[in-house]
Amino acid sequence: MISKRIIPCLDVRDGKLTKGVKFKGNIDIGDPVEVAREYYEQGADEIVFYDITASSDKRDIMIDVVRRVAETIFIPFSVGGGIRNLDDMRRVILAGAEKVSVNSAAVLEPKIITQGAKAFGSQCVVLGMDVKKVDESRQTPSGYEIVIEGGRKYTGIDALWWAKEGENLGAGEICLNSIDADGTQDGYELNLTALISDNVHIPVIASGGAGTPEHLADVLTTGRADAALIASMVHYRTYTITQIKNYLSDQKIKTRLLW
Amino acid sequence: MIAIIDYNAGNITSVARALHNIGQDFVITDDTKKLNAASHVIFPGVGAAGEAMAYLRQKKLDAWLQIWINTGKPLMGICLGTQIILDYSEENNTECIGLVTGSTKRFPEHLSSAGLALKIPHMGWNSVTLKRTHPVFSDIAPESEYYFVHSYYPSPSDETAVLGTTDYGMSFCSVLAVKNLIAMQFHPEKSGRPGLQILKNFCSWGGK
Numbered sequence: 177m178i179s180k181r182i183i184p185c186l187d188v189r190d191g192k193l194t195k196g197v198k199f200k201g202n203i204d205i206g207d208p209v210e211v212a213r214e215y216y217e218q219g220a221d222e223i224v225f226y227d228i229t230a231s232s233d234k235r236d237i238m239i240d241v242v243r244r245v246a247e248t249i250f251i252p253f254s255v256g257g258g259i260r261n262l263d264d265m266r267r268v269i270l271a272g273a274e275k276v277s278v279n280s281a282a283v284l285e286p287k288i289i290t291q292g293a294k295a296f297g298s299q300c301v302v303l304g305m306d307v308k309k310v311d312e313s314r315q316t317p318s319g320y321e322i323v324i325e326g327g328r329k330y331t332g333i334d335a336l337w338w339a340k341e342g343e344n345l346g347a348g349e350i351c352l353n354s355i356d357a358d359g360t361q362d363g364y365e366l367n368l369t370a371l372i373s374d375n376v377h378i379p380v381i382a383s384g385g386a387g388t389p390e391h392l393a394d395v396l397t398t399g400r401a402d403a404a405l406i407a408s409m410v411h412y413r414t415y416t417i418t419q420i421k422n423y424l425s426d427q428k429i430k431t432r433l434l435w
Numbered sequence: 436m437i438a439i440i441d442y443n444a445g446n447i448t449s450v451a452r453a454l455h456n457i458g459q460d461f462v463i464t465d466d467t468k469k470l471n472a473a474s475h476v477i478f479p480g481v482g483a484a485g486e487a488m489a490y491l492r493q494k495k496l497d498a499w500l501q502i503w504i505n506t507g508k509p510l511m512g513i514c515l516g517t518q519i520i521l522d523y524s525e526e527n528n529t530e531c532i533g534l535v536t537g538s539t540k541r542f543p544e545h546l547s548s549a550g551l552a553l554k555i556p557h558m559g560w561n562s563v564t565l566k567r568t569h570p571v572f573s574d575i576a577p578e579s580e581y582y583f584v585h586s587y588y589p590s591p592s593d594e595t596a597v598l599g600t601t602d603y604g605m606s607f608c609s610v611l612a613v614k615n616l617i618a619m620q621f622h623p624e625k626s627g628r629p630g631l632q633i634l635k636n637f638c639s640w641g642g643k
Contacts, residue, residue, distance in 0.1 A: 179559060252582055
């Protein structure tokens with residue numbers, strides 16, 4: 177039977193690891209390729225790179241990172257951030273990424289999902305969703321709303337509706353990030369994760385709030401996520417991916433234990 | 436020399452990078468002269484059956500594969516390259532190459548495991564139960580897992596063509612092996628060390 181996936185997420189700016197990635201250990205802080213290799217060796221099942229490069233003239237640096245990662249690790253990886261159109265997607269995929277994650281661009285122009293799925297296959301297109309808890313209303317009956325621009329801008333779009341719509345448009349997977357839980361290390365938003373996972377037929381990656389292996393166990397069982405995104409808990413070297421997998425194995429949650 | 440068939444279908448560079456990593460020389464080509472000169476051929480693929488077959492027919496590579504398989508030299512199918520070596524695929528109702536009798540089917544809706552609905556595509560890591568030993572799977576721990584991403588699976592008519600099966604709410608054929616042909620639904624080029632070992636084994640396999 178299929179294993180639950182553990183996916184470290186690396187934020188990259190101008191080709192370097194950044195944002196809260198204050199490594200205490202002996203990992204090279206500068207190079208996302210080296211860190212990706214380290215996580216690959218620890219048994220990461222997949223890696224997500226998030227390009228937070230602000231200026232468009234520096235975007236080519238990320239393409240170079242993607243190319244070097246593809247030569248170094250032999251597991252799937254995806255790239256998100258700054259993907260605005262089909263050309264952006266093509267560049268990332270040709271450089272060696274398996275998947276491309278679209279977030280704000282998909283909200284602003286949903287046809288990018290369909291175009292991407294048609295050009296590269298649904299399995300290549302991940303719908304990234306940033307979600308905040310709101311009051312249940314006619315506009316947001318699920319009580320969760322899609323936000324963009326790093327959580328600063330409310331869109332008025334209901335998160336559950338958008339997840340289903342994204343699937344209909346051709347997304348092959350959803351990466352579901354709770355802005356409320358993000359960075360807290362207090363655990364994933366389990367209600368949100370279960371709500372989305374139960375109502376779509378494509379895999380859901382839970383994101384935001386992971387601080388301990390118990391949090392992953394919760395989101396992979398109660399939250400019914402297919403995969404769990406992690407960041408700080410491994411970047412700060414509080415845990416290794418191997419330790420997390422061993423814990424999940426003790427809890428009878430199936431992960432890939434041999435690599 | 437290993438040749439990777441270039442037919443405009445997805446993951447060819449991933450396979451090339453994996454071969455590079457294991458120190459294996461290769462060519463990527465759709466030129467049948469160069470393909471004829473190869474010792475081993477890899478037939479990868481990501482995408483849809485209909486489009487892939489249209490392209491292969493246009494380049495007459497479907498006919499070339501029929502000839503190659505009769506030379507006795509090794510052929511490896513990967514993912515879509517495995518699905519379209521059967522007679523027919525339910526994806527886009529496509530007539531396929533027919534190196535192996537049988538068809539490629541879509542996973543049924545409402546697959547479940549332990550009471551929970553399973554998602555389609557089958558995306559992620561899963562294991563393979565081998566029915567017998569095979570040189571391409573030597574030096575690999577039986578509990579190894581491989582990376583899958585697919586909504587369709589190969590279903591050969593002849594049970595003896597099934598080398599390995601995988602469980603996803605149902606048991607499906609994940610590895611086919613007939614004489615000098617080995618074909619897998621998962622992606623060895625994206626399956627970490629066991630996947631690289633499969634590619635290495637294939638490159639030194641004589642086809643028997």
